[in-house]
Amino acid sequence: QVQLVQSGAEVKKPGSSVKVSCTASGGTFSMNAFGWVRQAPGQGLEWMGGIIPFFGTPNYSRKFRDRVTITADQSTTTTFLELKSLRSDDAAVYYCARVPPDADKPAFDLWGQGTLVAVS
Amino acid sequence: DIQLTQSPSSLSASVGDRVTITCRASQNIKTSVNWYQQPSGKAPKLLIYSASSLESGVPSRFSGSGVGTDFTLTIRSLQPEDFATYFCQQSFGVPTFGGGTTVEMK
Numbered sequence: 001q002v003q004l005v006q007s008g009a010e011v012k013k014p015g016s017s018v019k020v021s022c023t024a025s026g027g028t029f030s031m032n033a034f035g036w037v038r039q040a041p042g043q044g045l046e047w048m049g050g051i052i053p054f055f056g057t058p059n060y061s062r063k064f065r066d067r068v069t070i071t072a073d074q075s076t077t078t079t080f081l082e083l084k085s086l087r088s089d090d091a092a093v094y095y096c097a098r099v100p101p102d103a104d105k106p107a108f109d110l111w112g113q114g115t116l117v118a119v120s
Numbered sequence: 121d122i123q124l125t126q127s128p129s130s131l132s133a134s135v136g137d138r139v140t141i142t143c144r145a146s147q148n149i150k151t152s153v154n155w156y157q158q159p160s161g162k163a164p165k166l167l168i169y170s171a172s173s174l175e176s177g178v179p180s181r182f183s184g185s186g187v188g189t190d191f192t193l194t195i196r197s198l199q200p201e202d203f204a205t206y207f208c209q210q211s212f213g214v215p216t217f218g219g220g221t222t223v224e225m226k
Binding site: 108 | 121152154156163164165166169170173175207209211214215216217218219220
């Protein structure tokens with residue numbers, strides 16, 4: 001059973017950075033696509049960017065391009081999201097989610113449990 | 121980016137009701153729509169992909185339809201565990217989500 005397990009909650013000061021990890025257990029890793037999606041309190045879902053570990057080149061939402069870095073470590077089957085210059089409106093739950101390599105299923109079929117990031 | 125407009129934003133229903141949620145795209149996205157269920161305080165769960173394909177393990181009371189710009193998620197007979205928020209998402213371009221529909225108990 002493939003699972004995505006994320007790192008724990010964080011409390012950060014405005015202007016600082018946060019790095020959230022997402023470790024995949026079971027199944028293959030490198031050919032999946034992993035996306036990062038955030039959800040502010042009481043709000044909807046917002047895609048920030050993603051990466052296919054085999055290729056290593058991330059793509060980012062225009063909104064976050066200047067502040068976000070997404071990386072992947074194939075040796076630990078872990079993807080990372082780093083968000084810099086944190087503001088109060090970055091307070092949210094951050095999810096990693098997988099898109100399988102199956103071209104017939106271009107959807108986020110597996111989600112991590114979420115990581116709460118507070119900024120104050 | 122492609123905008124997705126969901127309606128209604130919330131609805132009240134009873135167990136056994138048929139529920140329909142719509143999602144309209146700002147441009148033709150063929151069948152590139154997925155639907156997710158998010159119980160309160162939990163991560164989203166994939167229900168339907170590519171407009172009408174049922175994800176493995178999802179009950180058959182959930183169904184999806186649509187092509188182009190207009191899409192629908194239907195719950196045939198609402199069950200107690202179905203009270204949650206539902207989101208559509210498009211995979212035609214840069215991923216975007218609809219604003220969500222909260223299904224509440226009447």
